[in-house]
Amino acid sequence: MQRRTLLAATSTLLGLPALVHAQALEKPKLTIAVGGKNLLYYLPLTIAESQGFFKAEGLDLTIADFAGGSQALRAVVGGSADVVSGAFEHTLNMQSKGQKLRAFVLQGRAPQIVLGVNPKTMPGFKTVADLKGKKIGVTAPGSSTNVMANFVLAKAGLKPSDVSIIGVGAGSGAVAAMRAGQIDAMSNLDPVITLLQRSGDLKVVSDTRIVAEAEKVFGGPMPAACLYAPQSFIDKNPATAQALANAIVRADKWIQAAGAADIIKAVPENYLLGDRAVYIDAFMAAKGALSPDGLFPEAGAATAARALQSIDETLKDVKFDLAGAYTNDFVRKALAKYPKG
Known part of the structure; x- marks a missing residue:
């Protein structure tokens, strides 16, 4: 029992x-x-x-x-x-x-972070070195979007102090900052990136949404x-x-x-x-x-x-x-x- x-x-x-x-x-x-x-x-x-x-x-x-x-x-x-x-x-x-x-x-x-420039404020952009003295929008200072921006800048011989880092968030505020010309470049993620690409408000410089490109940028997984x-x-x-x-x-x-x-x-x-x-x-x-x-x-x-x-x-x-x-x-x-x- x-x-x-x-x-x-x-x-x-x-x-x-x-x-x-x-x-x-x-x-x-x-x-x-x-x-x-x-x-x-x-x-x-x-x-x-x-x-x-x-x-x-x-x-x-x-x-x-x-x-x-x-x-x-x-x-x-x-x-x-x-x-x-x-x-x-x-x-x-x-x-x-x-x-x-x-x-x-x-x-x-x-x-999945993309670094891109603002075609309105930087129509003559050629290389990452052109970002010297410019304003770069990130989700928040110190975040991975900031790290990615610093990394790409370092490869071009620029120090973090060579640019102004501005926190713009990860949504509509980031889109608005780019479209209003408040920032010259952006390190951000989707769907913000795709939205700005579709409207012609962002020119992609480095795209780590692509696994192979991410491994090339960072030298490994x-x-x-x-x-x-x-x-x-x-x-x-x-x-x-x-x-x-x-x-x-x-x-x-x-x-x-x-x-x-x-x-x-x-x-x-x-x-x-x-x-x-x-x-x-x-x-x-x-x-x-x-x-x-x-x-x-x-x-x-x-x-x-x-x-x-x-x-x-x-x-x-x-x-x-x-x-x-x-x-x-x-x-x-x-x-x-x-x-x-």
């Missing part, structure tokens, strides 16, 4: 997966900070939310949206958020400041958007980190199998910036740069470290703990659990 009772109880529990998940998670209610949630750069985060993948893992998430990745990072360092959906290189940059942050699931395998958190959070909440990784891996796989119509239905209307056709074009341009499986490339951390050291003198002699910047352990478990997404 006792064995039958046990079997009945087990089958009842198996019928309540969400309850089992919720009981197993150390912190089911948590906050993710992101800088520019509407960007295709963070599409897996939005898909995991809109398709119910986070909820299926027993998570009750608040997603706090900021103007740029540097502000999202500050939210976690300051304690108002638990996890960041942000650019991978922040995990390395913060090592030099004594902060241990670790990335645990990948959303983007190339930065450059991991981009990911979920990262303080190492202390991951140590205390391994089941919660696993649940987050599961949801993002499912989203990564869902996106690769999705068509344009699926994406349009899955994202909020305000992401489209008033033009569905532009968003579809932007999605098709960015799809190849999104991670198909959530895994970090083995050479990725070294590429990111080289990029940071090439633009920041204070990091030149830093010996980064590359292995400590990321882990694929959670993703491997997620892939075993959801082999088909």
